[in-house]
Amino acid sequence: MSTATHCPYCALQCAMHVEAGPDGQPAVRPADFPTNRGGLCRKGWSAAQLLHSPQRLVRPLVRTGGTGEFAETGWDEALDFVAGRMAGVREQHGPDAVAVFGSGGLTNEKSYLLGKFARLALGTSRIDYNGRFCMSSAAAAGIRAFGLDRGLGFPLPDVASAEVVLLAGANPAETMPPMMGHLSGPRLIVVDPRRSATAEFARERGGLHLAPRPGTDLALALGLLHSARAQDLLDGDYIGARTSGFDEAWKYAAAFWPERTEQVTGVPAHLVRAAARALGTARGAYVLTGRGAEQHATGTDTVSAWINLALALGLCGRAGSGYGCITGQGNGQGGREHGQKADQLPGYRRIDDPAARAHVAGVWGVDAGELPGPGPSAFELLDSLGTAAGPKALLLMGSNPAVSAPEAGRVRDRLSALDLLVTCDFVMSETAAMADVVLPVAQWAEETGTMTNLEGRLLRRRAVLDPPPGVRTDLEVISGLARRLGQPDQRFPAGADAVLAELGRASAGGGADYAGVSPQRLEAGEELFWPVPGPGAGTPRMFLEGFAHADGRARFAAVGHRGAAEEADAQFPLIATTGRLMGHYQSGAQTRRIGELAEAEPEACVEVHPDTGARAGLDDGGWARVVSRRGATLARVRYRAGARTDTVFLPFHYGGEQAANNLTNPVLDPVSRMPEFKVSAVRLERSDPP
Ligand code: SF4
Numbered sequence: 001m002s003t004a005t006h007c008p009y010c011a012l013q014c015a016m017h018v019e020a021g022p023d024g025q026p027a028v029r030p031a032d033f034p035t036n037r038g039g040l041c042r043k044g045w046s047a048a049q050l051l052h053s054p055q056r057l058v059r060p061l062v063r064t065g066g067t068g069e070f071a072e073t074g075w076d077e078a079l080d081f082v083a084g085r086m087a088g089v090r091e092q093h094g095p096d097a098v099a100v101f102g103s104g105g106l107t108n109e110k111s112y113l114l115g116k117f118a119r120l121a122l123g124t125s126r127i128d129y130n131g132r133f134c135m136s137s138a139a140a141a142g143i144r145a146f147g148l149d150r151g152l153g154f155p156l157p158d159v160a161s162a163e164v165v166l167l168a169g170a171n172p173a174e175t176m177p178p179m180m181g182h183l184s185g186p187r188l189i190v191v192d193p194r195r196s197a198t199a200e201f202a203r204e205r206g207g208l209h210l211a212p213r214p215g216t217d218l219a220l221a222l223g224l225l226h227s228a229r230a231q232d233l234l235d236g237d238y239i240g241a242r243t244s245g246f247d248e249a250w251k252y253a254a255a256f257w258p259e260r261t262e263q264v265t266g267v268p269a270h271l272v273r274a275a276a277r278a279l280g281t282a283r284g285a286y287v288l289t290g291r292g293a294e295q296h297a298t299g300t301d302t303v304s305a306w307i308n309l310a311l312a313l314g315l316c317g318r319a320g321s322g323y324g325c326i327t328g329q330g331n332g333q334g335g336r337e338h339g340q341k342a343d344q345l346p347g348y349r350r351i352d353d354p355a356a357r358a359h360v361a362g363v364w365g366v367d368a369g370e371l372p373g374p375g376p377s378a379f380e381l382l383d384s385l386g387t388a389a390g391p392k393a394l395l396l397m398g399s400n401p402a403v404s405a406p407e408a409g410r411v412r413d414r415l416s417a418l419d420l421l422v423t424c425d426f427v428m429s430e431t432a433a434m435a436d437v438v439l440p441v442a443q444w445a446e447e448t449g450t451m452t453n454l455e456g457r458l459l460r461r462r463a464v465l466d467p468p469p470g471v472r473t474d475l476e477v478i479s480g481l482a483r484r485l486g487q488p489d490q491r492f493p494a495g496a497d498a499v500l501a502e503l504g505r506a507s508a509g510g511g512a513d514y515a516g517v518s519p520q521r522l523e524a525g526e527e528l529f530w531p532v533p534g535p536g537a538g539t540p541r542m543f544l545e546g547f548a549h550a551d552g553r554a555r556f557a558a559v560g561h562r563g564a565a566e567e568a569d570a571q572f573p574l575i576a577t578t579g580r581l582m583g584h585y586q587s588g589a590q591t592r593r594i595g596e597l598a599e600a601e602p603e604a605c606v607e608v609h610p611d612t613g614a615r616a617g618l619d620d621g622g623w624a625r626v627v628s629r630r631g632a633t634l635a636r637v638r639y640r641a642g643a644r645t646d647t648v649f650l651p652f653h654y655g656g657e658q659a660a661n662n663l664t665n666p667v668l669d670p671v672s673r674m675p676e677f678k679v680s681a682v683r684l685e686r687s688d689p690p
Pocket of ligand 1: 007008009010011012013014036039040041042043044045175176177178179
């Protein structure tokens with residue numbers, strides 16, 4: 001047995017072979033592929049261990065009325081129970097009383113069928129997904145600038161031949177280590193309040209680390225644009241021929257000369273000038289943004305400011321240079337294209353667009369008037385659960401919001417207030433442990449489907465082995481529930497290839513057009529980057545001929561600096577920012593159950609400058625209680641000499657009393673509805689170990 005497939009975790013989607021290991025259990029061996037070039041990170045290497053973990057869920061669980069404990073049951077009983085309760089809630093309170101929450105980890109087929117299930121089988125507008133917490137600001141800014149959002153918009157290996165790469169709020173040395181193979185040649189400019197592994201990598205190789213005060217990234221981008229113009233580095237011909245709106249955007253950058261930028265951001269003026277000069281004089285340069293730029297109440301504008309810089313330097317829509325968003329979740333790209341977003345129909349269509357509604361309704365065989373309209377975004381949806389006007393029932397697939405949502409304690413209260421919480425999971429995550437029904441579903445190597453990686457490249461995930469007895473796929477769950485809710489069998493097929501074929505028809509003519517994607521083409525090894533409208537080769541590099549706006553021009557956004565929603569003060573004198581560690585993935589529900597990963601990073605930590613720690617009475621290696629206006633969390637203290645003295649860092653992979661999201665601020669970006677995960681005012685207190 002040796003089957004070629006892709007990693008279950010992040011958007012790099014490293015290629016691997018899964019085969020029998022020395023103990024007879026499935027094991028992973030890396031495969032050569034453009035994104036990982038034969039490399040894997042430790043998460044990828046250990047990914048097969050969860051397939052045979054004793055912590056796997058293998059029977060449907062329903063909480064009994066008598067004891068409140070979970071009891072095992074059969075699939076028919078579980079699905080009958082869920083469908084019956086959903087129908088009852090709908091009957092009593094209307095269709096919006098049943099909600100659905102999806103994930104950027106789901107395959108394209110699952111994302112598509114889940115959106116269709118919500119709109120047709122439930123008739124609800126209450127559907128959104130955890131990608132709203134990850135990539136929504138870059139998606140909104142990309143659409144604003146280019147008319148269309150596709151992660152990198154070029155193959156990742158292109159980046160390796162650039163002279164300079166600016167990474168704003170991304171830490172691939174820890175989160176996507178094989179990506180560093182593409183970043184070892186270019187000179188790096190790393191923008192991150194934290195002295196991250198990527199910042200260290202840049203410094204060791206003669207690059208720059210710009211460490212702005214959290215919440216001032218937008219001002220820093222304006223400062224770089226100002227400095228680039230002052231040094232006569234802008235591409236006037238490109239701005240005139242391929243863009244619009246520069247003059248309005250410049251009005252905001254005009255006020256950010258380097259010394260003013262230093263005042264606002266804390267980044268020395270000479271570094272602002274040096275970064276602008278390096279980027280503006282490079283033969284081939286890329287600006288890449290990650291969650292650090294996005295997870296703010298100003299996230300969309302912040303990403304727009306970085307895109308403005310790239311446009312002013314003439315980088316976008318040209319071979320050998322560009323702007324891109326480093327998507328995080330495994331199917332963060334495909335997951336945001338096919339209809340599990342509150343405002344979206346398949347093919348990256350808007351749900352409030354009459355032509356889009358007519359097209360998709362035609363494919364689904366219904367009248368467009370039957371489709372609900374847009375619903376609330378992820379946090380707004382979660383925050384309304386169990387309220388008088390909010391949903392009473394929730395179906396959750398591939399997500400763990402009890403850990404990953406902002407102000408997680410408040411979200412846990414809302415989940416507890418539901419009449420019916422149903423989760424589809426393969427382990428007992430923190431959210432599953434709160435559920436009324438837990439449906440045990442297959443893992444990545446036990447089912448077939450397609451993913452779209454951070455480059456917009458279509459990938460085939462292959463079934464390597466059968467799921468354990470008693471486990472079903474997510475598609476089978478959706479199909480089984482839809483049938484019980486009165487939908488015709490053929491409308492909700494459970495086979496991935498049949499769903500992909502329908503997804504192709506539904507997406508045809510949309511921005512993310514998959515009409516020409518087929519399992520046969522992917523099995524034959526064709527490189528397909530969307531849009532793939534037909535049998536042709538797809539589109540590895542976007543916007544070479546023109547941007548997706550009607551006039552073919554990219555648009556500068558007129559965006560100004562606004563501070564974070566919350567500032568440090570006497571009561572909460574420090575800023576907490578959150579992110580990821582090498583050994584864990586997202587809420588940690590999977591990786592905390594893998595022995596070697598759990599041993600390497602067994603508990604939450606808080607990185608502090610030694611002076612800051614000493615002032616708070618903390619010992620390196622001791623424990624701290626970190627407190628914000630919304631809650632508290634416990635973390636092991638790690639002194640970091642390179643840290644900012646006004647900022648602490650916490651990973652968000654842990655649950656319960658070690659959840660970093662107990663602290664975070666759910667104030668939302670007005671465009672993307674992204675919460676401000678990256679800036680929370682906190683104080684540190686010495687604590688006993690948990
Ligand atoms: Fe998996 Fe991402 Fe690690 Fe690659 S970098 S092995 S895709 S987690």
